[in-house]
Amino acid sequence: RIYDIAVIAGDGIGKEVMPEGIRVLEASARRHGFTLRQKWHDFAHCDYYARRGRMMPENWKEEIGKPAAIFFGAVGWPDIVPDHISLWGSLLQFRREYDQYVNLRPVKLMEGVPCPLAGRKPGDIDFWVIRENTEGEYSAIGGRMFEGTEREMVMQETVMTRKGVDRILKFAFDLARTRPRKLVTSATKSNGIAITMPYWDERVAEMASSYPDVSWNKFHIDILTANFVLKPQIFDVVVGSNLFGDILSDLGPACAGTIGIAPSGNINPEGEHPSLFEPVHGSAPDIAGQNLANPIGQIWSAAMMLDHLGEKQAAADIMRAIEMVLKEPSLRTRDLGGSADTQTCGKAIAVLLS
Numbered sequence: 001r002i003y004d005i006a007v008i009a010g011d012g013i014g015k016e017v018m019p020e021g022i023r024v025l026e027a028s029a030r031r032h033g034f035t036l037r038q039k040w041h042d043f044a045h046c047d048y049y050a051r052r053g054r055m056m057p058e059n060w061k062e063e064i065g066k067p068a069a070i071f072f073g074a075v076g077w078p079d080i081v082p083d084h085i086s087l088w089g090s091l092l093q094f095r096r097e098y099d100q101y102v103n104l105r106p107v108k109l110m111e112g113v114p115c116p117l118a119g120r121k122p123g124d125i126d127f128w129v130i131r132e133n134t135e136g137e138y139s140a141i142g143g144r145m146f147e148g149t150e151r152e153m154v155m156q157e158t159v160m161t162r163k164g165v166d167r168i169l170k171f172a173f174d175l176a177r178t179r180p181r182k183l184v185t186s187a188t189k190s191n192g193i194a195i196t197m198p199y200w201d202e203r204v205a206e207m208a209s210s211y212p213d214v215s216w217n218k219f220h221i222d223i224l225t226a227n228f229v230l231k232p233q234i235f236d237v238v239v240g241s242n243l244f245g246d247i248l249s250d251l252g253p254a255c256a257g258t259i260g261i262a263p264s265g266n267i268n269p270e271g272e273h274p275s276l277f278e279p280v281h282g283s284a285p286d287i288a289g290q291n292l293a294n295p296i297g298q299i300w301s302a303a304m305m306l307d308h309l310g311e312k313q314a315a316a317d318i319m320r321a322i323e324m325v326l327k328e329p330s331l332r333t334r335d336l337g338g339s340a341d342t343q344t345c346g347k348a349i350a351v352l353l354s
């Protein structure tokens, strides 16, 4: 088994946590007998922008070629490039051009990570948030009228296509099918948003009918967010439109205290295009260059990438190693009350795999 991986470290702590992600991937490859062919790309970072006036070369798609996956650090250095330019010029290009219509984030409470919800133990919180990543509320359809007058108005349309809704729901039901509880929860608001959201609900019911072995329920987004905090134990796979999924995919990891170590996948499930795996966090200019960054978000993203590539056992082993290192204060980084630097933490995880 040989996998071609495009590696893009990006800015700030992206450049510090990426080598730890690679260290762990290499240890995992040695142990499980597969090969990762890495191609590092020196673009999609703000120094590139400073030199060239753009985030990526015009022919970036050719440069990247057809890797099995893209392993990404973090992008953004607001002193050089405004954030909307660095993000739109790099990460959002990948998401769109590669039709990465699934944004996938685990929400898992782990020992050694302080949980902001009182009284929760590891095992209580273990679910996935799936966000639709290409349509919905984030459309470019709309505009302003009568600007500067009393009749001034703005509007922006929500776009839901059958293809777009069905494919994200299918991903959710397929994922639920692989899990012990086999439960899909749909985020809706069909009481207030009375055209698009009833359509979403209809498509959920329709999709559910092809999955007799998977149970499902739905909550309006307001009570759903409350339940993330009040009853996180009731969730297994939670699926939402672009806007609802955006909110839930930050709230979920925050409830498990993991926003600093959480990973994410931007996935094109059919494999027509590469999927991209990256930590949830950004480039952290406040701690960059000090070897303080927690590499676990990058390493957990590596585990998600291997899982996506079909290396399930390798992915599970990385997760076990992460869980062991999180229990040990001398191996945790300072953001989790430990004393380790970035490399100490990364090496500790890699050693457990060798």
Ligand code: NAI
Binding pocket: 013, 017, 073, 074, 075, 076, 077, 078, 083, 087, 091, 260, 278, 279, 280, 281, 282, 283, 284, 285, 286, 287, 292, 293, 294, 295, 297, 335
């Ligand atoms: P951030 O995630 O970079 O930092 C927020 C806070 O969390 C900071 O105090 C930082 O020190 C801490 N933190 C983040 N990751 C950490 C880690 N691995 N270990 C220890 N502490 C960590 O978010 P912020 O400050 O809003 O954004 C900074 C830059 O990152 C901006 O340019 C922004 O656009 C970019 N960004 C990029 C993302 C991406 O590449 N996907 C995602 C979020 C932000």
Ligand code: MG
Binding pocket: 246, 250
């Ligand atoms: Mg967000």
